Amino acid sequence: MNRRRRTLAAVGGLAVLGVSLGPALAVPATAAGTDYAGFTTDANSTPLRIALYEKAIPVPASPQIEANFSYTRVSAESGPTAKARASALWPGDTVGEGLKTIVSQVGLPAALAGDGYPVQVNAQSPGSPSSGSQEFFPGMVGRVQASDTGATARSGYSSSGRVGGDADDDSGATVLGQLADGDFGSLGGLLTGGATGDGTGSNPLGMLSALISVGGMSGSSTTDYSQHDAVTSSATSQLGGIELLGGLVTMSGVTVTSTSTASVGTGDVVQKVAYGGMTIAGTPFELTSDGIESDGSTTAIPDLPDDPAKALKSLGISIAMPKPAQHKKGDQVGGTARGPVITIDTQPVIKMLNLGQLPLTDLVNQMPESAKQVQGLLLAALQAHPKIVITLGQVQTDAQTVAASTIGGVNPPATSGTGTPGGGVPVGSTGVGGVPTTGDVPGGTAPTGGAGTSDAPIAETSAADGLPPLGSVPGMLVYGGIAIAALAGWALKRVAASVLGAGATCAHGLQTGLPDLREAVR
Amino acid sequence: MSVPILEAIDVHAAYGRIEVLRGVDLRVPRGAVVALLGPNGAGKSTFLKVVSGQMQPTSGDIHMAGVGVRNAKPEELARVGLCTIPEGRGVFPNLTVEENLRLMSYTGVPVGSILDTAYTYFPRLHERRNQLAGTMSGGEQQMLAMARALTSDPALLLLDELSMGLAPLIVDDLYQSVARIAASGVSILVVEQFARTALKVADYGAVMAGGRIVASGEPDEIRNIANDIILGGAA
Numbered sequence: 001m002n003r004r005r006r007t008l009a010a011v012g013g014l015a016v017l018g019v020s021l022g023p024a025l026a027v028p029a030t031a032a033g034t035d036y037a038g039f040t041t042d043a044n045s046t047p048l049r050i051a052l053y054e055k056a057i058p059v060p061a062s063p064q065i066e067a068n069f070s071y072t073r074v075s076a077e078s079g080p081t082a083k084a085r086a087s088a089l090w091p092g093d094t095v096g097e098g099l100k101t102i103v104s105q106v107g108l109p110a111a112l113a114g115d116g117y118p119v120q121v122n123a124q125s126p127g128s129p130s131s132g133s134q135e136f137f138p139g140m141v142g143r144v145q146a147s148d149t150g151a152t153a154r155s156g157y158s159s160s161g162r163v164g165g166d167a168d169d170d171s172g173a174t175v176l177g178q179l180a181d182g183d184f185g186s187l188g189g190l191l192t193g194g195a196t197g198d199g200t201g202s203n204p205l206g207m208l209s210a211l212i213s214v215g216g217m218s219g220s221s222t223t224d225y226s227q228h229d230a231v232t233s234s235a236t237s238q239l240g241g242i243e244l245l246g247g248l249v250t251m252s253g254v255t256v257t258s259t260s261t262a263s264v265g266t267g268d269v270v271q272k273v274a275y276g277g278m279t280i281a282g283t284p285f286e287l288t289s290d291g292i293e294s295d296g297s298t299t300a301i302p303d304l305p306d307d308p309a310k311a312l313k314s315l316g317i318s319i320a321m322p323k324p325a326q327h328k329k330g331d332q333v334g335g336t337a338r339g340p341v342i343t344i345d346t347q348p349v350i351k352m353l354n355l356g357q358l359p360l361t362d363l364v365n366q367m368p369e370s371a372k373q374v375q376g377l378l379l380a381a382l383q384a385h386p387k388i389v390i391t392l393g394q395v396q397t398d399a400q401t402v403a404a405s406t407i408g409g410v411n412p413p414a415t416s417g418t419g420t421p422g423g424g425v426p427v428g429s430t431g432v433g434g435v436p437t438t439g440d441v442p443g444g445t446a447p448t449g450g451a452g453t454s455d456a457p458i459a460e461t462s463a464a465d466g467l468p469p470l471g472s473v474p475g476m477l478v479y480g481g482i483a484i485a486a487l488a489g490w491a492l493k494r495v496a497a498s499v500l501g502a503g504a505t506c507a508h509g510l511q512t513g514l515p516d517l518r519e520a521v522r
Numbered sequence: 523m524s525v526p527i528l529e530a531i532d533v534h535a536a537y538g539r540i541e542v543l544r545g546v547d548l549r550v551p552r553g554a555v556v557a558l559l560g561p562n563g564a565g566k567s568t569f570l571k572v573v574s575g576q577m578q579p580t581s582g583d584i585h586m587a588g589v590g591v592r593n594a595k596p597e598e599l600a601r602v603g604l605c606t607i608p609e610g611r612g613v614f615p616n617l618t619v620e621e622n623l624r625l626m627s628y629t630g631v632p633v634g635s636i637l638d639t640a641y642t643y644f645p646r647l648h649e650r651r652n653q654l655a656g657t658m659s660g661g662e663q664q665m666l667a668m669a670r671a672l673t674s675d676p677a678l679l680l681l682d683e684l685s686m687g688l689a690p691l692i693v694d695d696l697y698q699s700v701a702r703i704a705a706s707g708v709s710i711l712v713v714e715q716f717a718r719t720a721l722k723v724a725d726y727g728a729v730m731a732g733g734r735i736v737a738s739g740e741p742d743e744i745r746n747i748a749n750d751i752i753l754g755g756a757a
Contacts, residue, residue, distance in 0.1 A: 506583055511589050
């Protein structure tokens with residue numbers, strides 16, 4: 001009777017101890033899927049990206065200048081540690097991360113760089129700030145948040161500056177018609193933004209409105225690692241009310257999304273690029289998954305009318321609709337999706353403007369010797385013909401998990417309720433009675449310890465069954481490895497000596513061996 | 523430039539913890555006579571031991587005819603045409619001149635050919651052919667040592683202190699023999715303290731001091747330098 005009481009008391013004590021220590025000792029487990037041992041996720045988005053490639057610009061990056069509007073990025077990895085960033089205008093990592101260096105190298109006051117690139121808000125976990133927001137300027141907000149279960153970054157604003165209802169004009173068709181007729185005089189207005197509006201707007205994009213004007217945009221990047229068997233990274237970019245090249249091309253909206261999900265041994269990427277309505281030279285289009293709908297009929301290939309296409313080509317403009325790209329390798333998955341990509345090569349335009357006839361080079365050469373540095377920059381600028389690439393929505397997501405390594409076929413102990421038949425660590429020895437495991441222990445049922453062993457040291461609970469004593473295995477591996485390597489080296493040397501003989505080379509690249517000196521002097 | 527018959531690159535050698543050679547760089551062109559000069563203790567003989575395989579260098583490389591021979595054994599080098607006449611001649615004093623020469627037949631060369639070569643170069647040995655080598659003069663013993671070397675058909679001859687203990691006139695005669703040997707196409711590296719005598723027949727000279735080659739060049743260039751370096755201006 002007393003023995004039975006003692007047993008019950010011991011089991012009860014073990015249960016209490018198990019409840020109290022369980023969370024501290026256990027590896028997180030889930031009801032479904034295999035727990036991962038590590039992970040990394042990354043997601044970034046920008047609804048509007050303008051990249052300028054011009055080698056005359058002295059920036060050590062390609063593209064030399066880039067602007068990512070409503071840029072967001074999150075990244076996380078095992079720990080978990082996470083970072084989130086939102087920026088109304090991210091100038092690329094080269095400038096954004098290295099602004100201080102660039103400012104100091106060009107000789108500008110260090111105070112200009114301050115604490116780094118100013119138009120950004122960041123959060124991190126663990127650490128501070130774990131959340132934050134910044135209203136970069138009125139109507140333009142970025143919010144970031146990072147925690148031990150996920151991270152989020154959002155940014156967005158409305159940039160067209162238009163009053164509602166006044167976007168319905170045909171300035172694009174007018175400009176295109178003039179260009180098609182060979183009247184390039186309208187190009188000046190196009191380049192200065194004069195062709196984009198009626199003067200009632202105050203577009204925050206400023207001079208860029210000549211290239212592109214958008215009614216609103218937002219980007220968001222999130223990562224979720226709250227589950228213990230899967231991690232997710234997703235990014236979305238939304239762009240609405242788009243006008244390109246002063247209304248030459250208009251689109252009602254572009255949404256680009258990508259979601260990467262990884263769990264141990266498998267992963268998936270879901271991507272989507274959805275376009276709203278689109279008009280090219282006044283002709284309305286609707287882009288769907290079946291193709292392009294125009295006037296009630298569906299067309300598979302988005303051919304442009306000949307005249308606009310020729311006019312665009314003569315201006316060095318091309319439009320591409322890139323397909324989403326993704327990669328999957330087990331539980332390493334990722335993808336990139338982009339909306340329409342407009343490439344503007346300025347070389348044809350510069351040729352049309354016939355700037356070469358102007359004596360600009362002679363004028364620059366007249367500059368005094370003291371301004372030689374400026375003179376060099378101006379001469380380089382005269383030779384410049386930048387290529388501008390506008391991407392209407394770009395997202396990228398990556399996710400990866402790593403399975404736990406199993407030594408001796410034993411998984412670490414898990415929390416209650418997830419055990420499998422045949423699993424289980426010696427209950428008595430762990431001190432956490434009744435705690436099953438998710439792993440399979442060779443040999444089936446583990447021995448159940450008695451109540452008298454419930455006071456075993458906690459430290460022993462982490463030792464898995466089947467492992468030789470710590471110290472002997474590393475030592476054996478190290479010494480064994482050294483012995484095998486020495487043996488292999490000796491054997492290799494013998495083999496090389498016997499096979500190669502005089503063919504081996506000395507330190508100066510010559511053969512080694514015994515030359516016939518008598519033959520050499522004859 | 524053709525591949526030299528002997529090339530030493532940054533050769534270091536030591537007796538125990540005492541480093542004798544401290545980075546010797548030397549080239550012996552094919553068919554040339556190179557005089558390696560220097561005072562006592564400069565490391566000249568040690569260098570010859572390293573070249574002939576009697577001593578292993580601690581670092582550096584020895585190339586012969588463009589082939590690395592760093593770990594070659596002395597007997598292996600002797601078989602491929604390297605011949606060393608050590609300081610002190612190394613003749614068998616209790617054997618006659620002819621018996622000393624006959625011993626060279628172990629290389630596979632017929633005795634008749636050996637004797638013919640030896641007596642052609644050194645007619646005096648024919649006169650002394652039945653005399654015990656140990657009873658001959660130093661110069662004659664040196665002739666016997668050189669004759670033995672020549673019978674092995676060397677391509678590279680290493681001569682260590684040819685003039686050791688000999689009268690200047692005898693030394694001059696021996697160096698005339700060296701010149702005749704060189705004219706037959708044998709490359710010769712001769713180690714000598716007496717610069718003036720050696721440089722008379724040398725194509726190139728090198729001065730060694732403190733375990734390094736401190737000067738090298740044509741005999742005329744080397745003569746004055748050697749006088750300055752070698753203690754006492756013994757040459």
